[in-house]
Amino acid sequence: MTDVPTAGQLWIVLVRCTKALTEHVEQSVAEAGLVLTDFMILEALLHKGPLTITEIQSKILLASGSMTAAVDRLERKGCIVRRSIQQDRRARQLELTPDGRALIERIYASHKAEFEALMSVLGDDERRQTYASLKKLGLHAAAAHARR
Template identity: 45%
Template sequence: MIDQPESNGTTLRDAEPGILAGSAHPLEVDARTAESLKLWVVLSRAQAAVSAHVAADVQRSGLTLTEFAILEALYHRGAMLLGEVQRRILVSSGGITFLVDRLVAKGLVERQECPSDRRARYAALTPDGEALIARIFPGHASMIARAVSTLSAEEQQVAVKLLRRLGRGAVALAREDVNEGG
């Protein structure tokens, strides 16, 4: 976590990427591009702000955000191949090995062989892991609800629609680039 969490009340203050009036440099982009830059900034800051809440909550159970994401995925989806978990929580292949190792050491997760493919392994919750996630998930959920409660239910629905489209669009664009560039 970032230290000096309050200092002078300007932590996480509004972005104002400096492109606007009062900048040390003249305007360099048109208004439309400026709005896109602002979107990128507020998107990152909102995510960081909510993430700080979630991380603090999860940390009280002795878990990192990423560890919790794995437990939650296994809880709600059942056992999954390591590669599936990896793509779902967006870490590298080395990262998923590292994380599952750590959860195994904590006794929360176990590896299981895959009968149809001897390269692959399942990750599955142990009884301890299932008990832990079942115990903390409800509080976790209401904690998130509180963290985003600045938006009304209707506004949250609008935000979900826009963000889902934004995310999907960015992923699709990245795939296009890969296909054209490679």
């Protein structure tokens, strides 16, 4: 029988796992000429359709200064356009251009295959358990933070 990991040990394992996975994704998207932030914005637009900057920020958990720089960069590359919203003339919606869509579809297909290969170390039951446990822990931590 193995010892039960302490909260500190679990934290270290989570951080190291996240770091390793993030480094893998960063290297993968860099090969396509993007940084992780750019990839996350394009991926959100691919799967959710046109979104405002605020909507994207809430989905990818990015600070507003970083978000503005990334949106400007993607716009200069011709991957996205900003469009006015009739209901709120102050808000701007981001939309993929045809070139941006082609780029993210290609990169995302490769990214998805790489992540499936990385996650293949976990069996189906381990994936379900890991998913459930991390979701439970994340929701609990968010609720505890909200109560502070």
